[in-house]
Structure formats: C-alpha cells, structure tokens
C-alpha cells in the first residue's frame with residue numbers, strides 16, 4: 001500500500017513521539033482534527049498505527065518490537081539448549097568428525113582431563129585441516145580448535161535474547177552452555193549447547209502459540 005506524503009509524516013511523528021493524541025498531531029501539522037480523519041483511518045486500518053482511548057495513537061511496530069524483545073528476555077537458555085557433543089583434548093580430529101556425523105551436530109566441544117572446556121571445533125576448522133592435506137586420524141583436535149580464552153559462552157540462566165546476540169555478533173553457529181567447575185578458577189564444565197537451530201525452534205514455537 002502506498003502512503004501519501006502526509007500519512008508518512010504522521011507515521012514518523014507517531015513513531016517518534018507516540019503515544020500522541022489526534023489533537024496534538026493536528027496541531028503539529030497546522031490542520032484541524034477533522035482534516036486528519038481520513039489519514040488516521042488509513043494508517044490504523046493498515047495496522048501501522050493503533051489508538052487507545054485517553055492515550056492516543058501509537059506505532060504498532062514499536063509495540064511489536066518490544067513485545068518480542070520482552071518475550072525473549074524472559075526465556076532462559078536452559079529451556080532451549082541441546083545436549084553437548086564433547087571430545088577429549090588428546091582425541092584426534094577423526095573422533096570429532098565421527099561425532100559430527102553420529103550425533104548430527106556441527107560444533108564439538110573439547111575438554112581436558114578435569115572435564116573443563118578448553119576448545120571448540122567447527123566444521124570449517126576440520127575443512128581447513130583437509131585443505132592443508134592434514135591427516136585426520138593423527139592430528140589432535142587441539143591443533144585445529146579455537147581455544148580458551150577466546151571461546152564465547154553462555155550460561156543456563158542467561159536470557160535467550162542476549163545469547164542470540166552473542167551468536168550474531170561473533171558470527172558463530174553455537175555457544176557452549178557452561179557452569180563454573182571450581183569457584184575460584186576460571187574453569188567451566190560444559191552443560192549444554194545453544195545453536196541457531198535451537199533459536200529457530202523457539203521462533204516456530206512462538207509463532208505457533
């Protein structure tokens with residue numbers, strides 16, 4: 001639907017200053033309230049603006065945006081995480097690749113002998129080794145993994161909104177969900193896995209509700 005210049009102006013005004021009454025909009029535009037009746041009807045029928053008695057007009061997109069944001073901020077990572085796939089740091093890359101196939105995952109976490117997270121191996125890390133003619137069965141995962149302290153992590157209690165932001169900001173597919181292993185040390189136990197697939201499932205669930 002094509003909006004007129006005046007309707008666009010009203011939409012921007014309400015987006016910026018809403019909720020705002022019809023009288024206030026008319027005043028800003030230096031026209032009478034009745035001269036605006038058609039424009040406001042078009043904008044509300046198109047679902048761009050909505051009006052509440054004694055409150056005025058508000059921009060629907062803004063309300064939708066904060067509704068989605070608030071919903072996501074109230075969902076915890078733990079409620080949508082999956083089971084992690086893990087290898088030991090002296091395992092060969094072939095073990096990580098086998099797990100990727102058997103467990104149908106794209107990211108494997110690497111732990112040391114205390115079960116503390118030390119690295120992350122993705123599909124591309126494995127492809128890089130293949131490009132360099134590396135031998136999967138004799139190269140340890142530690143050679144190709146992204147290692148601590150460069151691992152981006154989440155916790156069971158973090159909200160889904162900020163965890164999703166980490167995934168997008170760091171351009172990665174997956175976050176390890178961790179719990180502290182020892183109170184005083186910077187060591188983390190891998191408790192789960194949060195992936196783009198988990199976030200897509202959440203989106204579908206919210207859509208179906």
Ligand code: ADP
Pocket residue numbers: 106107120121122123124125145146150151152153171172173174175176
């Ligand atoms: P792919 O390599 O399959 O595209 P990613 O985009 O997740 O998968 O990985 C890109 C790079 O980022 C890889 O080198 C990988 O080791 C690294 N990486 C993946 N997940 C994380 C993470 N949570 N924290 C830090 N680095 C990561």
